[in-house]
Amino acid sequence: MKLHQHNSPPQMLRGNMVANLTTGCPHVIADITPLTLLDYPGKLACILWFNGCNMRCSYCYNADLARRWNCSTLFPANFKEKNLYEFLHVRSRFLNAIVLSGGECTLSPYLPEICNMARSMNYSIKIDTNGTNPQLIRYLVEQDLIQYIALDYKSPYRKFHSITGGSQGLFQAFDQTLSYLIAQQKISFEVRTTVHPDLLNEADIQQIINDLEMRGYQWNYYLQHYFHTDHNMHNLQNPIRRFDPSLLKSKIPIQLRNFKDQRSSVKDKSQVSCFL
Numbered sequence: 001m002k003l004h005q006h007n008s009p010p011q012m013l014r015g016n017m018v019a020n021l022t023t024g025c026p027h028v029i030a031d032i033t034p035l036t037l038l039d040y041p042g043k044l045a046c047i048l049w050f051n052g053c054n055m056r057c058s059y060c061y062n063a064d065l066a067r068r069w070n071c072s073t074l075f076p077a078n079f080k081e082k083n084l085y086e087f088l089h090v091r092s093r094f095l096n097a098i099v100l101s102g103g104e105c106t107l108s109p110y111l112p113e114i115c116n117m118a119r120s121m122n123y124s125i126k127i128d129t130n131g132t133n134p135q136l137i138r139y140l141v142e143q144d145l146i147q148y149i150a151l152d153y154k155s156p157y158r159k160f161h162s163i164t165g166g167s168q169g170l171f172q173a174f175d176q177t178l179s180y181l182i183a184q185q186k187i188s189f190e191v192r193t194t195v196h197p198d199l200l201n202e203a204d205i206q207q208i209i210n211d212l213e214m215r216g217y218q219w220n221y222y223l224q225h226y227f228h229t230d231h232n233m234h235n236l237q238n239p240i241r242r243f244d245p246s247l248l249k250s251k252i253p254i255q256l257r258n259f260k261d262q263r264s265s266v267k268d269k270s271q272v273s274c275f276l
């Protein structure tokens, strides 16, 4: 894989590449959330949303973004700044981080260059990823181009295809990413799973917990309850069954997100927290 040098000047993001992108290009920035206090722990951040994804998760609420492979510009047209360089430069006075999300941001050929440019402005960088590009993730970590990763552990292997539409190869790629992140000591990361109780039950999550424990994962494991929107990938409805976190046994801390009224404890050494 040919990647850009860490210290190479980010010329293409200053305008040339934007001008050249007239015929459509995959994996570019489809939209930007200018400010978030929630998506990067302890930081004031913006979110860059990349289009295109190699999965089709049933519950995906960014389905339009995930399916979209063609945009006419690298930078969204609804901002007064002309390009990403200008956008980040102006905001570097009051933001200290960026979140790269999507879609699947690690599919973008522009990602190293974007990280390089943002790092030159002292931004901390977090990526949200399904973990299917282990080579790029390793490169970004080792070149100090990212500081935090939120890694989706979609499901146990036997349900991976039905939940994500992804192949065995994608699960193996995710597996490599997870092993690498647990072994490295350069950056912080978190593992998280979206739980739609009709798709993933307590036994499925227990299988993931057991796998994480066996691999030596020691950090927070986030369970995010499915959030219903009118536009999700497979027109999924609100779950019929209820997920009971108290059935889980875990040595690693479990954090619950969007589990309404379910502040119940995980058995054994429970360190469960609940964000409603």
Ligand code: SF4
Binding pocket: 053, 054, 055, 056, 057, 059, 060, 061, 062, 063, 066, 102, 103, 104, 130
């Ligand atoms: S939820 Fe699934 S389909 Fe949607 S962006 Fe994430 S990995 Fe892709």
